[in-house]
Amino acid sequence: MQKLKDFAHGALVPVLLLLLWEAGSRLGLFSEVLLPSPTAVAIKWWAYLLPGQPQEAGQSYLAWLFSGELPHDAYSSLFRVITGFLIGAGLALPFGLLMGASPRIYDLFNPLMQILRPIPPIAYIPLAILWFGLGNPPSFFLIAIGAFFPVLMNTIAGVRQVDGIFLRAARNLGASQWTMFTRVILPAATPYILAGVRIGIGTAFIVVIVSEMIAVNDGLGFRILEAREFMWSDKIIAGMITIGLLGLAIDTGVSRLNNHLLRWHRGLEH
Amino acid sequence: MAQILINNVHKVFKTPGKDVVALQDINLEIKAGQFVCLLGPSGCGKSTLLNAVAGFALPSSGVITVDGKPITAPGPERGMVFQEYALFPWMTVAQNIAFGLEIQKKDPAEIDLTVNQLLELLHLTDFRDRFPKDLSGGMRQRVAIARVLALDSPIMLMDEPFGALDALTRRNLQDELLRIWNKLGKTIIFVTHSIEESIYLADRIVVMTYRPGTVKRDQPVTMPRPRDPSSAEFNELKRELGRLVMEEQQRHANDEMKLAAVD
Ligand SMILES: Nc1ncnc2c1ncn2[C@@H]1O[C@H](COP(=O)(O)OP(=O)(O)OP(=O)(O)O)[C@@H](O)[C@H]1O
Ligand SMILES: [Mg+2]
Numbered sequence: 242m243q244k245l246k247d248f249a250h251g252a253l254v255p256v257l258l259l260l261l262w263e264a265g266s267r268l269g270l271f272s273e274v275l276l277p278s279p280t281a282v283a284i285k286w287w288a289y290l291l292p293g294q295p296q297e298a299g300q301s302y303l304a305w306l307f308s309g310e311l312p313h314d315a316y317s318s319l320f321r322v323i324t325g326f327l328i329g330a331g332l333a334l335p336f337g338l339l340m341g342a343s344p345r346i347y348d349l350f351n352p353l354m355q356i357l358r359p360i361p362p363i364a365y366i367p368l369a370i371l372w373f374g375l376g377n378p379p380s381f382f383l384i385a386i387g388a389f390f391p392v393l394m395n396t397i398a399g400v401r402q403v404d405g406i407f408l409r410a411a412r413n414l415g416a417s418q419w420t421m422f423t424r425v426i427l428p429a430a431t432p433y434i435l436a437g438v439r440i441g442i443g444t445a446f447i448v449v450i451v452s453e454m455i456a457v458n459d460g461l462g463f464r465i466l467e468a469r470e471f472m473w474s475d476k477i478i479a480g481m482i483t484i485g486l487l488g489l490a491i492d493t494g495v496s497r498l499n500n501h502l503l504r505w506h507r508g509l510e511h
Numbered sequence: 512m513a514q515i516l517i518n519n520v521h522k523v524f525k526t527p528g529k530d531v532v533a534l535q536d537i538n539l540e541i542k543a544g545q546f547v548c549l550l551g552p553s554g555c556g557k558s559t560l561l562n563a564v565a566g567f568a569l570p571s572s573g574v575i576t577v578d579g580k581p582i583t584a585p586g587p588e589r590g591m592v593f594q595e596y597a598l599f600p601w602m603t604v605a606q607n608i609a610f611g612l613e614i615q616k617k618d619p620a621e622i623d624l625t626v627n628q629l630l631e632l633l634h635l636t637d638f639r640d641r642f643p644k645d646l647s648g649g650m651r652q653r654v655a656i657a658r659v660l661a662l663d664s665p666i667m668l669m670d671e672p673f674g675a676l677d678a679l680t681r682r683n684l685q686d687e688l689l690r691i692w693n694k695l696g697k698t699i700i701f702v703t704h705s706i707e708e709s710i711y712l713a714d715r716i717v718v719m720t721y722r723p724g725t726v727k728r729d730q731p732v733t734m735p736r737p738r739d740p741s742s743a744e745f746n747e748l749k750r751e752l753g754r755l756v757m758e759e760q761q762r763h764a765n766d767e768m769k770l771a772a773v774d
Contacts, residue, residue, distance in 0.1 A: 409567060410597040414611040414662065415587035424610070428601040505601045505642040 277475040286311075286479035310464070314480075315487055317460040318449050321377060322491070325384025326445045330438060332385070333392035337434075340393075341400025342426065354393065362387040362448045366455060380452040387448035388441035395437025399430030432506055435499045442495055446488050461487070513578050513588070513665040513698050515541040515564065520573035522559050522724075533559040534570065535723035541700065543665070546692060548709035548716045549702045550752065552760040556724025557702040558670055564700060565591050565668050577666065587611055590659030594671040596651040598643040604654050605630065605639040611662045629657040632691065649680035653687070660691065669701045673708070685711055689736060706752045710745055711738050718752060721759040722766065728755055 259279050265271055266278030273281075289311040296305040307313075340347045340354075362383050369379035403426050411425045453462030461484050468476035522534035533556040541547050549557045562568045564575055566585040575582045577589070585591075590611075598607050605626050612622045630636045633653040643651055652672055659667055673681045689712065692699060703709050709716045710732060718728040730752065734744055 406593060406595055406597045407599060409585070410591070410593065410599070411610075412567075412585045413565065413587070413589070413591045414658070415585075415614050417614070420614055425599065428599070431601070505603075505644065507600070507644045 274472055275474060277478070281475045282478045282482070285473075285475040286482065289476065289479050289483075311483060314459055314461050314464050315483060317457075318453065318462065318484075319487065319491075321380045321384060321452070321460065322442070322445045322449045324377075325381045325449070326388045326442055328381060329385035329388030329445070330392045330441055333389045333437075333441075334396055334434070337393045337396025338400055338422070338427065338430075341397040341430070342422070347397070354390075358390050358394070362444070363451055366452070369452075370456060375456045377457065379456045380449065383452045384445045384448045387444040391440035391444060392434070392437040395433045395440070396430065399433025399437075400426055402433065403429040432503055435502060439492070439495050439499065442491060443488075446491060450484060514543045515539075515666065515698060515700070516574075516576045516579075517541070517560075517564070518574050518576070520560070520563060520570040520575060522556070522563065522568070523571045532723035534563070535725050537573070537724070537726060539717065539726070539729075541698060543698055544696050546699045546712060546714045547701065548713035549700065549719060550704065550706065550709045550716050550756065551719035551724075551727075552704060552721055552756060552763050554763055555719040555721045555759060557704075557719060559724065560719075561591075561668050561670050561700060561702050564666075565589055587615070587662040588664045589666045589668055590662045590664040592652070592655050592659055592667065592669040592672045594674050596643070596648075596655050598651055598654055598658070600643050603640050603642055604635055604646070607643070607654055608657045608661050611658060625661055629660055632660070633657045633687065647680075648676050649684060652676065652684060656688070656691070660695070665698060667697045667699045669699065671702050671704070674703070674705075681708075686737075688712070704756075706749055706756060707740060710734075710748055710752070711740060716752065718755050719759070721763045727759065728752075 262271075262276075263279050266273070266276070266281075271278075277285075290309050292305055292308045293310060294308065296302065300308075307316075336350075340350055365383055365386055366379075369382045373379040373382055407425050407429055408421065411421050416425065449460070450462035453460035454466045457463055461480055465477045465480035465484075468474075468480060517537055517539040520534055520537040521532070524531040524533055537560060539547075549560060551557055559568070563570050564582065566582050566589065569583070582589075599610065602610060608626045608629055609622050612625060617625075626639075627636075630639050633656060635650070635653055635657065638646065638650060643654070646654070655672070673684055676684065685708065688699075691697075701709075701712060713732050716728075716730045716732060717726055718730065719725065720727045730748075732748070734742075738745060740746075
């Protein structure tokens with residue numbers, strides 16, 4: 242009951258806004274080309290979601306159901322985010338662990354990192370195209386860069402804040418360097434690392450949309466840019482809403498994963 | 512069982528401005544199976560001495576040996592129980608206890624057996640899959656003790672392990688500790704600044720002076736256990752030790768006054 246109440250409370254403002262928007266459209270306050278009505282967007286979204294062709298012989302029902310443009314675009318974008326993120330975070334994690342644990346490695350690499358970090362991933366676009374041409378690779382590259390720094394910085398910070406008492410306790414139990422690293426330092430740093438992962442995925446998601454506007458011909462970012470060329474503003478908005486929903490789904494998933502991995506942690510906020 | 516020899520140990524901390532002589536000329540022979548309490552006011556070097564035996568911070572000069580072998584590094588044959596528990600929060604109770612054995616690459620079935628026995632011994636069986644954050648202070652300290660017992664080390668070092676606990680829990684754990692010590696016969700060095708706690712537990716109480724840390728009194732305690740804190744003998748010793756500790760406490764306070772004046 243309380244949940245229902247909370248939900249109604251949270252839905253109040255969006256619903257009101259939608260109603261105003263719809264009313265405005267019906268009264269002809271907004272140009273149909275520039276700002277189509279919510280119903281028009283919803284209809285377009287539905288068409289975008291549904292399969293384009295009738296089910297073919299031999300095609301499974303599920304495959305057909307997801308053969309529409311939107312599922313295909315969402316899948317392409319998601320695939321890029323995940324691949325790019327895995328590359329970026331996969332490099333950042335061991336590197337961050339090393340930099341966090343060894344002051345010498347830190348001093349060696351930190352100046353370079355501090356110079357590279359403020360460069361927005363978007364600024365790498367020309368280089369990305371030059372180096373990787375068209376298709377997925379430049380996207381992977383840009384997304385990996387977007388995910389790399391948040392994960393790196395948080396991993397370094399996470400390792401550096403590990404309470405010395407844990408290290409002393411582990412040394413007392415006879416832990417080797419390796420055990421210390423994998424069973425003490427890494428888990429002690431996970432709250433920080435996971436916070437970095439969350440930020441990194443958020444960045445990856447921003448970068449994927451941008452990168453799709455340059456070098457590929459599918460994905461949600463590509464689709465809304467394409468729709469602009471035809472002045473399909475209903476499709477642009479439908480695409481944007483899809484981006485929002487997908488982002489929300491990813492963030493919810495990551496946050497669930499965090500809560501599971503950090504179930505031992507005291508300062509759990511969610 | 513292991514004998515600890517502390518020979519001419521000095522420890523100097525170099526700090527900007529002046530050097531702090533934390534330990535000076537400490538000589539102690541601790542017999543195998545003895546329960547020794549280090550007693551003294553804050554800052555007199557109890558932790559410093561314990562850390563030297565543990566191998567975390569070696570003495571500036573002098574040697575400490577266990578069964579004739581000099582100590583050079585921390586190791587599982589000298590298990591330590593810290594005041595702040597130092598349980599690994601990402602491990603459950605059972606995992607914390609098992610960790611030392613996993614490091615030693617013991618057979619999983621054997622680890623399981625040992626962990627179960629220790630859970631039993633410390634009345635933790637119902638809490639085996641809990642994380643430390645869900646345990647009370649007393650429970651956590653039980654786990655910390657079990658974790659060290661799992662190592663089966665002949666020596667147990669304890670730095671004010673019950674300092675943060677309420678009186679009732681504290682007495683309870685003191686009794687548990689005596690029971691375990693009786694059963695397993697370990698050599699224990701136990702740091703405390705509670706006079707009553709030291710008399711209740713120890714075979715021998717080493718009272719330390721404040722800066723430089725030296726041995727002020729090496730006091731055997733021969734009262735039979737369980738000891739009655741309300742008995743005349745107990746209280747006589749308590750008064751006597753109280754006087755000694757108070758003197759050092761006074762020097763500590765004077766020192767701080769002087770420091771404040773300089774500031
Ligand atoms: N790393 C250090 N650097 C400089 N001085 C130190 C260091 N560690 C301890 N000291 C000093 O050495 C003295 C002994 O400290 P120690 O921690 O052994 O005292 P303690 O008897 O354990 O006190 P407490 O009851 O407060 O734990 C203190 O005066 C302290 O200020
Ligand atoms: Mg201390």
